[in-house]
Amino acid sequence: MMQQTVLVTGGSGFLGQNIIRRLTGEGYSVSCLDRYEAPFLEECGAKFISGDISEVKHLEGVLEGVDAVIHMACTILPQMSNSDPLFDVVTNVGGSLHLLDAAVKNKVKKVIFFSSGGTVYGVPRQVPIPETHPTNPTCSYGISKLMVEKYLRLYRELYGLNTCSLRLANPYGPYQRVKSAQGAIPVFCYKALTGEPIEIWGDGSVRRDFIYVGDVVSAVLKAVGTEEEIPQEINIGSGQAVSIRELLAFIAEATGKELDCRYKPARAFDVPVSMLDITLAEKYLHWKPETSLADGLRKTVEYIRQNCI
Numbered sequence: 606m607m608q609q610t611v612l613v614t615g616g617s618g619f620l621g622q623n624i625i626r627r628l629t630g631e632g633y634s635v636s637c638l639d640r641y642e643a644p645f646l647e648e649c650g651a652k653f654i655s656g657d658i659s660e661v662k663h664l665e666g667v668l669e670g671v672d673a674v675i676h677m678a679c680t681i682l683p684q685m686s687n688s689d690p691l692f693d694v695v696t697n698v699g700g701s702l703h704l705l706d707a708a709v710k711n712k713v714k715k716v717i718f719f720s721s722g723g724t725v726y727g728v729p730r731q732v733p734i735p736e737t738h739p740t741n742p743t744c745s746y747g748i749s750k751l752m753v754e755k756y757l758r759l760y761r762e763l764y765g766l767n768t769c770s771l772r773l774a775n776p777y778g779p780y781q782r783v784k785s786a787q788g789a790i791p792v793f794c795y796k797a798l799t800g801e802p803i804e805i806w807g808d809g810s811v812r813r814d815f816i817y818v819g820d821v822v823s824a825v826l827k828a829v830g831t832e833e834e835i836p837q838e839i840n841i842g843s844g845q846a847v848s849i850r851e852l853l854a855f856i857a858e859a860t861g862k863e864l865d866c867r868y869k870p871a872r873a874f875d876v877p878v879s880m881l882d883i884t885l886a887e888k889y890l891h892w893k894p895e896t897s898l899a900d901g902l903r904k905t906v907e908y909i910r911q912n913c914i
């Protein structure tokens with residue numbers, strides 16, 4: 606088989622770093638289009654293209670000879686998106702349309718989009734949540750992810766562009782920022798290791814679907830590599846939900862530390878439970894998560910110990 610050329614947008618970040626390292630390791634030729642260059646790109650032989658997808662001129666020539674696009678560039682976090690929905694739409698939806706137009710023009714074979722299983726459904730009516738569940742996001746980020754998903758569908762209809770949206774649960778693992786508003790696990794692990802207090806909204810009974818990043822990467826590689834027809838939207842989660850209290854007990858075990866937990870009033874928008882149904886991913890991507898929470902946390906803690914402390 607000929608070597609596949611993959612363009613990753615937003616590849617300098619957490620998920621991008623994990624995905625690009627694996628893609629180059631498996632022999633793909635990879636370019637990363639991002640606003641920021643990350644040192645790991647040179648290390649693993651990926652080409653860096655400086656650019657912003659919301660600037661149409663930054664996409665000129667970038668998709669020539671590209672077989673597949675993994676689209677991850679996203680300027681906003683869910684919890685901040687409601688403060689400026691227009692910015693979210695202009696940069697993320699507008700930028701995604703520039704990318705889709707360029708993909709059609711350059712006859713790209715496949716576009717895989719990173720959507721969000723934690724926000725597109727809104728308050729779950731049932732768990733686990735199947736892809737057919739109603740979509741009523743409670744934040745602008747979820748709405749803009751959904752809009753991009755719909756354009757992927759439309760471009761398949763209009764131009765035969767092969768597209769798929771991966772609706773991702775809560776990924777965690779190496780290369781994730783430990784001082785960030787997103788990602789409870791790296792923040793909690795870092796604070797456990799440094800002895801800082803850990804703030805928890807509510808009583809810790811809310812249950813979430815945490816997936817180890819290595820398993821996310823395997824799902825993406827399956828989606829990129831398969832020649833089979835795959836569904837338009839696919840949930841990617843761990844197949845289980847754990848409460849924040851259970852998670853903290855796992856983190857205490859993985860770090861060997863006693864945690865200083867401070868419980869704060871619950872936030873209105875935190876739903877009691879969120880967990881994705883991963884039947885479609887198992888059936889069509891022939892994939893299932895393989896890393897237990899205990900193992901994933903051990904690897905994450907090891908990474909933080911060696912790189913962030």
Ligand SMILES: NC(=O)c1ccc[n+]([C@@H]2O[C@H](COP(=O)([O-])OP(=O)(O)OC[C@H]3O[C@@H](n4cnc5c(N)ncnc54)[C@H](O)[C@@H]3O)[C@@H](O)[C@H]2O)c1
Pocket residue numbers: 614615616617618619620621638639640641656657658659676677678679680696700719720721722773774775776787788
């Ligand atoms: N991390 C999560 O919890 C999570 C969960 C579900 C979905 N996602 C989605 O997965 C994707 C990757 O997430 P991540 O955690 O790696 O994010 P990240 O913030 O670590 O990385 C995103 C990268 O995109 C780049 N970027 C942002 N806007 C850009 C633009 N307009 N043009 C070019 N580059 C741009 C940033 O510079 C950054 O390097 C995002 O689309 C995100 O919405 C993430």
